[in-house]
Ligand SMILES: Nc1nc2c(c(=O)[nH]1)N[C@H]1C(S)=C(S)[C@@H](COP(=O)(O)OP(=O)(O)OC[C@H]3O[C@@H](n4cnc5c(=O)[nH]c(N)nc54)[C@H](O)[C@@H]3O)O[C@H]1N2
Ligand SMILES: Nc1nc2c(c(=O)[nH]1)N[C@H]1C(S)=C(S)[C@@H](COP(=O)(O)OP(=O)(O)OC[C@H]3O[C@@H](n4cnc5c(=O)[nH]c(N)nc54)[C@H](O)[C@@H]3O)O[C@H]1N2
């Protein structure tokens with residue numbers, strides 16, 4: 074039964090009057106006075122809000138449970154007050170309390186500004202078709218009816234299918250609407266469009282995601298499968314917690330999320346906290362006792378040196394390594410491994426590179442002083458237990474797979490796996506409700522191949538040449554699509570498989586990954602502007618996004634306020650929760666729900682019966698709740714959930730691998746050896762087969778190594794310091810202003826947290842750059858112009874341009890880029906970091922390594 078309840082007083086949904094329609098158009102400009110109150114008692118807002126303010130607008134017609142559905146890793150309930158058919162106030166969760174395990178999930182400043190996203194000047198109003206004779210991106214559109222749009226699209230789809238088969242259809246990554254019937258394309262097989270495609274012969278699927286692609290690929294070769302670290306509340310049992318590139322105070326911002334949990338846990342238990350990050354992040358500043366200022370992409374070197382110290386001083390947990398792991402020392406190697414291939418040999422300089430991994434060696438690579446490395450090694454080894462975790466910053470790098478494995482390794486060498494107060498070195502876990510997806514049942518994708526989430530532009534360019542060995546093409550596993558399943562022969566050795574066709578149609582719903590969120594914007598545009606390659610691009614969104622600009626057809630979707638759905642909450646451990654939203658307002662303009670859009674398209678393709686399977690949208694939602702309740706009978710029924718809106722329960726802490734720790738023989742992990750594989754024989758076998766080709770020649774660090782060793786990579790820390798041309802590393806962290814690009818066009822958010830490029834005074838001064846100056850950052854792939862923030866919060870040699878800003882190219886002739894910059898490329902004056910990043914994939918995951926990039930910065 075529900076552990077919390079709130080009344081849903083939604084009554085009617087009156088149609089918008091002429092007056093309220095006018096109010097909407099004025100929202101962006103004139104609404105600041107309307108919702109400027111907050112009940113959060115936020116610092117700087119003066120006295121706590123009055124009771125009247127807490128209750129919102131007094132004479133509203135109704136209030137509906139809704140949600141901020143974006144993929145920030147939280148998902149917050151919102152109560153939308155409606156008057157005359159218009160959302161007038163956005164109120165936060167008013168259920169629960171301030172205790173861990175029953176905490177309120179209070180929306181962050183983005184969710185609280187959602188009205189400005191619903192009623193945004195960029196809001197799509199009608200279906201659009203790219204004008205004949207114009208190029209993708211020219212911005213010339215004709216308004217067409219829904220019937221014409223969907224008939225056109227269906228006709229083109231049938232033609233593509235006839236010529237290339239179903240493997241030519243691709244659903245692009247997009248994470249803007251985490252819900253059930255309005256689910257985005259992540260996971261890819263759970264969206265309405267995926268269901269429709271399944272009914273019509275299937276599509277080319279993708280594995281992994283842009284969030285965690287390298288760590289997802291690394292896991293099977295270390296722990297056998299995705300293995301979270303202990304939940305952050307469990308750090309109350311730790312003597313020390315160490316965050317590697319994990320910034321929950323910015324990436325888990327909801328009032329119920331990891332920001333709250335980590336702060337409460339720290340406050341109550343006083344657990345000492347170390348943050349390893351190239352930036353003095355919000356988490357380093359507000360949670361940590363110590364900041365370890367590491368250069369991007371070098372954590373594996375830092376860890377090798379710490380383990381060197383532990384071995385020298387006998388501080389490591391030899392018993393744990395002997396009992397639970399293979400590959401740490403020469404006495405515990407798999408049969409087929411060569412001599413001196415253990416991790417200990419690597420650290421002691423007895424491996425193939427012959428280099429001893431001393432703190433001095435690592436200091437030169439990481440920028441962390443050798444003395445600090447020694448002190449950290451002693452402290453981390455001596456604190457029992459120690460909670461070691463990582464965010465996804467360290468792995469979103471060239472050979473980020475090895476970075477991720479190295480952090481797992483540190484947890485093993487210190488014996489902290491599977492115990493309370495410890496951790497696996499993965500990202501923190503959190504309990505979640507098992508909310509079933511309605512659309513992943515009853516149909517099957519018949520297409521056998523699956524590509525990396527990041528390979529789709531290559532598959533447009535030369536898909537028919539892509540294989541397992543040169544591009545990570547895999548077989549679609551029967552269940553689960555997150556990690557690639559490399560095909561193997563009868564002896565378990567990797568074999569090759571090949572795509573049959575290039576991608577000819579790309580569907581993008583609720584994502585801005587056509588151009589903006591993928592990488593190398595200018596190159597993406599070049600590939601997509603050749604419409605003999607990808608013949609059909611359809612974007613369904615609520616805003617005229619950057620991606621929509623490069624589409625052939627743009628379909629106006631509904632926002633969460635215009636839909637009803639079930640939204641899984643995330644990352645509020647020990648609490649798990651879910652939100653049943655109600656439709657607050659009628660769809661604006663001609664906007665349609667994704668369920669209806671795909672249903673109407675299914676009809677044009679002759680598969681509507683299979684698509685609907687006798688159910689309307691509410692029917693599917695009821696089915697989702699029924700299926701979830703079969704697994705978890707304590708969940709509320711559909712009707713109960715609809716009444717309460719927000720459902721939560723204390724589900725306890727997450728401590729993975731406890732059974733394995735207690736009895737590894739009875740509870741082996743799913744690696745071939747059943748143990749933790751510090752040395753992976755499978756990676757050794759794959760390394761022999763992995764080829765790169767003329768499309769993607771191998772660069773430095775493009776290697777699969779059986780050990781989680783440090784690899785010097787393309788555009789890495791060492792290359793940057795040797796380069797006169799591009800001497801600065803650049804990263805694009807996940808920023809408060811936006812969730813990726815979402816909210817990036819909201820006036821309040823731009824004002825609260827404006828875009829900048831951060832640079833250390835040591836780098837700024839010789840360039841004559843002062844705080845607030847306009848600067849150019851450029852490399853061979855592009856140029857951006859942005860305001861500099863000169864700050865010691867970023868390590869020397871590194872700059873930070875928060876990711877997700879909307880790519881805004883203007884001709885170089887208009888802004889006079891510096892001499893060294895490529896004069897043939899436009900200049901992005903909005904500072905999308907993907908104007909500078911590369912499409913070159915990581916070696917195992919074939920994933921986005923977008924935090925690995927080098928640039929030059931000069932004053933504008
Ligand atoms: N350089 C660099 N690039 C990165 C990253 C990085 O760290 N650095 N991070 C990567 C990561 S982790 C991710 S997850 C991806 C994210 O990539 P995307 O998922 O493509 O990112 P968003 O910009 O959030 O796009 C979500 C879209 O959903 C739309 N949307 C929001 N709400 C609604 C709604 O209610 N209805 C409908 N129909 N649409 C809605 C928004 O308008 C927006 O266009 O970006 C990746 N790109
Ligand atoms: N406000 C906000 N919250 C978000 C999002 C957002 O866009 N905005 N996006 C959401 C999504 S989809 C995701 S996947 C998550 C992303 O979560 P993460 O991937 O964890 O976020 P990042 O900001 O990319 O990286 C986390 C930290 O790692 C640091 N870092 C970068 N490279 C390295 C490195 O080589 N070593 C070390 N030690 N640290 C490094 C960065 O400076 C940053 O502080 O955030 C989610 N939450």
Ligand code: SF4
Nearest residue numbers: 141148149181184327
């Ligand atoms: S952006 Fe995330 S934390 Fe903020 S309101 Fe939306 S779901 Fe909640």
Ligand SMILES: [Mo]
Nearest residue numbers: 144283284285
């Ligand atoms: Mo993500």
